[in-house]
Amino acid sequence: MYSTITLNFSITMEIIAGGKLPAFSTFALKNARYRLLHLDPGQVLVQTIEHNLVTIDLLEYNVHPHKKINFIINKPSILMSVMLQGHSLLYDQHNNLLEETFGNCCHMFYIPPGAYCQCFSTGKDQLLLLTIPAETLLGQIENFSQFNPILDSYFEENKKYISIGHASITKRILRMLTKLNADPNFQRKDLDAEVDHFLTECLKSYNKSLELNSIHHSIQKKKAEEIAAYLEKCYASDIVNNKAELAAIFCMSEKTMLRLIRKQFGKSLHQYIIDLRMLQSLKQLMLTKKSIKEIAASVGYSDPYHFSRSFKQRFNVSPSAIANLYTEN
Numbered sequence: 001m002y003s004t005i006t007l008n009f010s011i012t013m014e015i016i017a018g019g020k021l022p023a024f025s026t027f028a029l030k031n032a033r034y035r036l037l038h039l040d041p042g043q044v045l046v047q048t049i050e051h052n053l054v055t056i057d058l059l060e061y062n063v064h065p066h067k068k069i070n071f072i073i074n075k076p077s078i079l080m081s082v083m084l085q086g087h088s089l090l091y092d093q094h095n096n097l098l099e100e101t102f103g104n105c106c107h108m109f110y111i112p113p114g115a116y117c118q119c120f121s122t123g124k125d126q127l128l129l130l131t132i133p134a135e136t137l138l139g140q141i142e143n144f145s146q147f148n149p150i151l152d153s154y155f156e157e158n159k160k161y162i163s164i165g166h167a168s169i170t171k172r173i174l175r176m177l178t179k180l181n182a183d184p185n186f187q188r189k190d191l192d193a194e195v196d197h198f199l200t201e202c203l204k205s206y207n208k209s210l211e212l213n214s215i216h217h218s219i220q221k222k223k224a225e226e227i228a229a230y231l232e233k234c235y236a237s238d239i240v241n242n243k244a245e246l247a248a249i250f251c252m253s254e255k256t257m258l259r260l261i262r263k264q265f266g267k268s269l270h271q272y273i274i275d276l277r278m279l280q281s282l283k284q285l286m287l288t289k290k291s292i293k294e295i296a297a298s299v300g301y302s303d304p305y306h307f308s309r310s311f312k313q314r315f316n317v318s319p320s321a322i323a324n325l326y327t328e329n
């Protein structure tokens with residue numbers, strides 16, 4: 001399909017001359033080699049520009065229904081995938097999901113040699129692929145530190161697929177591709193300057209987006225740690241039941257706080273509080289001689305019967321059974 005990839009099934013391929021592209025195509029790439037692949041059913045238009053700095057492949061799919069395309073990676077490769085439109089799933093030869101990519105999403109990945117399968121959603125999908133030689137990336141690594149894991153995997157001949165994160169920069173890359181395509185100099189055979197500028201700008205945008213994502217993640221992690229520390233102190237108080245007031249303490253909207261808690265802790269605020277209360281109550285049942293009523297009140301339950309039901313639901317045993325067990329011992 002493109003430089004390092006070979007299709008792994010019988011397919012009819014039509015070489016398009018004269019630049020007359022099929023009706024479903026929305027972008028004609030100048031200086032490209034055009035191939036129309038006939039699937040059963042559906043079609044894939046592949047527009048390819050091969051350059052020593054990067055191979056540019058613009059793939060437009062018109063498939064019904066969902067289509068699986070099998071292919072082989074011939075050698076260790078570094079690619080940037082820009083999903084301009086549609087949705088795709090990438091699987092390895094054992095049918096393990098490696099990557100799910102939605103429209104307006106870009107990511108760079110290292111992929112070792114082997115057999116793979118990519119599934120595209122029904123309808124029209126548009127995918128831009130940049131196959132980047134390791135030497136090209138190595139020459140710019142001082143400016144793009146986020147790409148180190150990719151290069152490390154390549155030169156160590158890692159056997160595992162590695163992706164370094166998604167970024168919503170597809171519209172920006174499409175604008176750069178459109179600008180490159182409209183450049184009068186792009187008609188020339190010597191495209192070094194234009195291709196080098198295009199690739200550098202793509203890498204720069206992606207690297208900056210990853211850096212911002214990393215900063216954002218660090219801020220979120222720190223905020224989540226602050227929330228966790230506060231909840232561990234105040235899990236028994238009434239304030240944890242007032243989401244708006246709790247969010248105000250951390251200078252966040254209620255919606256943002258709840259989304260952050262679910263993302264960082266893998267559970268809702270309510271479930272997080274219940275877990276804290278249950279674990280603390282279990283500790284008291286095991287280590288103290290407090291009554292169940294006292295323990296229930298200490299962890300935020302005014303009704304000991306409600307506490308007992310919650311405890312049994314959480315641990316599949318009643319608090320009285322735990323208390324009796326440790327009293328006997």
